[in-house]
Structure formats: C-alpha cells, structure tokens
Amino acid sequence: MEKTFYKYQGTGNDFVMIDNRKEQFPKEDTQLIANICHRRFGVGADGLILLENDDATDFRMVYYNADGREGSMCGNGGRCIVAFAHFLEIIKKDTVFIAVDGLHEATIVNDIVSLKMTDVGEVKEKSNALFMDTGSPHHVQMVKELKSLDLAKEGARLRYSIYGEKGSNINFVEENAEGGFDIRTYERGVEDETLSCGTGVTAVALGMYHLGNTSERTIAVNAIGGHLEVTFQEEQGVFSNIFLKGEAKQVFKGELTW
Numbered sequence: 001m002e003k004t005f006y007k008y009q010g011t012g013n014d015f016v017m018i019d020n021r022k023e024q025f026p027k028e029d030t031q032l033i034a035n036i037c038h039r040r041f042g043v044g045a046d047g048l049i050l051l052e053n054d055d056a057t058d059f060r061m062v063y064y065n066a067d068g069r070e071g072s073m074c075g076n077g078g079r080c081i082v083a084f085a086h087f088l089e090i091i092k093k094d095t096v097f098i099a100v101d102g103l104h105e106a107t108i109v110n111d112i113v114s115l116k117m118t119d120v121g122e123v124k125e126k127s128n129a130l131f132m133d134t135g136s137p138h139h140v141q142m143v144k145e146l147k148s149l150d151l152a153k154e155g156a157r158l159r160y161s162i163y164g165e166k167g168s169n170i171n172f173v174e175e176n177a178e179g180g181f182d183i184r185t186y187e188r189g190v191e192d193e194t195l196s197c198g199t200g201v202t203a204v205a206l207g208m209y210h211l212g213n214t215s216e217r218t219i220a221v222n223a224i225g226g227h228l229e230v231t232f233q234e235e236q237g238v239f240s241n242i243f244l245k246g247e248a249k250q251v252f253k254g255e256l257t258w
C-alpha cells in the first residue's frame with residue numbers, strides 16, 4: 001500500500017495529499033481518513049486528497065473533509081492538487097482534470113495556481129445573506145467587525161439552523177480599505193473555521209458583484225491565511241469563466257505508519 005504522503009497548503013487551507021494512481025488507498029475507511037486529518041492523533045489537515053488516474057483527463061481529484069467523508073468541490077485543494085500533479089511530472093504548465101463537480105482547467109506558474117471553477121447559474125437571496133453553489137454550497141453574509149466575530153459559534157449555529165443536516169459552508173465578509181474584501185469561513189466537514197476556503201472565496205467575490213458592492217470582475221479577497229484573486233464573466237446573472245488564483249505549496253513529505 002502507498003504510505004508516502006505529502007502535505008500541501010493553499011493560503012493556509014492544508015491537505016494531506018496521496019498519489020493513489022495504484023488505487024491502494026482504503027477509501028472506505030472513514031475513520032482512518034479522519035485520524036490522518038486529526039491535528040492531535042494524526043498528521044493534521046483540513047482534508048485529505050487522492051490523486052488518481054482518469055482516462056479522459058490528466059488526473060482525478062478525490063477529496064475528503066477532515067471528518068473522513070467525501071466532500072464536495074474544494075477550491076484550495078484543487079489548486080494544491082495541480083501543484084502536486086506538477087511535482088509528480090504528470091502535467092507541465094496547463095492541465096485539465098476531473099473532480100466531483102466536473103472538469104477543471106488550471107495553470108501553474110511558480111507555485112501560483114489559477115483554477116477554473118464550475119459556472120454558477122444562480123445566486124439565491126436570503127433575508128440578510130446569499131446562498132450559492134460554487135462546487136460546494138456557500139452562505140455569504142456581510143458583517144461589520146469581522147475580526148471580532150466568534151466564527152466557530154456563529155458558523156455552527158447558521159450551518160445547522162438554516163441548512164439542516166446536509167449543512168453549508170458559512171462565509172462572513174467585510175469590505176476593506178483597499179476596495180477588496182476580507183473573509184472568514186466556517187467549513188462544513190471540518191466543523192470549524194479554516195484559514196481559507198477557495199470555493200468560499202469564489203462565492204464571496206460573485207456575491208459582492210451580485211449585490212453591486214463592486215463592479216469589478218477581478219476581485220481581491222483576503223482570507224486569514226492569505227490572498228486570493230477571483231476573475232469571472234457575468235451575463236444575465238450567470239457567472240462563467242470563473243478563475244481562482246493564488247499560491248499552493250508543498251510543505252513536507254512523510255510516511256504513514258498505520
């Protein structure tokens with residue numbers, strides 16, 4: 001069985017990455033994945049990602065949340081797996097790969113990965129928030145004093161009270177002095193705040209444009225763990241050619257000993 005793992009981080013969203021092209025990883029073992037992701041009992045990560053072969057594209061991304069269950073699309077994980085595929089010499093500068101929400105194009109130059117996200121056809125307006133699916137479900141809510149928000153508490157409350165068992169990722173956003181947006185995200189499946197969430201950053205950028213809080217189609221979003229940029233086109237409420245761009249880095253290599 002493949003026991004070598006790599007650790008990647010994309011703006012502070014961290015992942016255990018495993019080359020599973022030989023398909024030896026015991027995917028059905030939810031507890032094992034949760035243990036690997038546990039920050040005290042395991043390696044520690046927001047999620048675990050398997051890189052697998054795919055007949056039609058360069059590779060397949062299989063993403064598990066830190067609770068061990070397969071997640072929906074992960075934007076930062078998608079950027080990190082592109083860096084991993086580049087490291088493994090599966091790809092050069094450009095790639096197309098398959099993930100749970102479909103095909104993704106991406107480009108990597110010097111640890112900066114630009115990842116094409118799935119089109120977003122609908123932004124739902126709630127009483128004081130927006131909801132949309134950018135590959136993963138996201139609640140987007142404007143707040144004042146983002147820094148002092150008790151995110152673990154507020155995020156968990158909304159995640160369960162509005163969205164029930166299936167849940168949603170919860171983003172809080174505040175405009176900053178530079179004309180960009182600051183974001184903090186509570187992630188479903190991690191059930192806590194993470195330092196960055198790529199599909200959440202994407203949702204915030206589209207949401208701010210939708211609300212008329214910016215007329216730019218290149219939007220800078222600052223997560224706690226770093227800076228990301230989202231570019232897109234919009235026509236009659238449909239967002240396409242959405243790209244999420246930022247750093248994705250390998251931080252270490254190790255060996256699992258289960």
Ligand SMILES: N[C@H](CCC[C@H](N)C(=O)O)C(=O)O
Nearest residue numbers: 071072074075076197198199
């Ligand atoms: N961290 C991820 C989001 C993971 C989504 C996951 N928490 C779920 O709802 O299944 C990102 O960068 O987009």
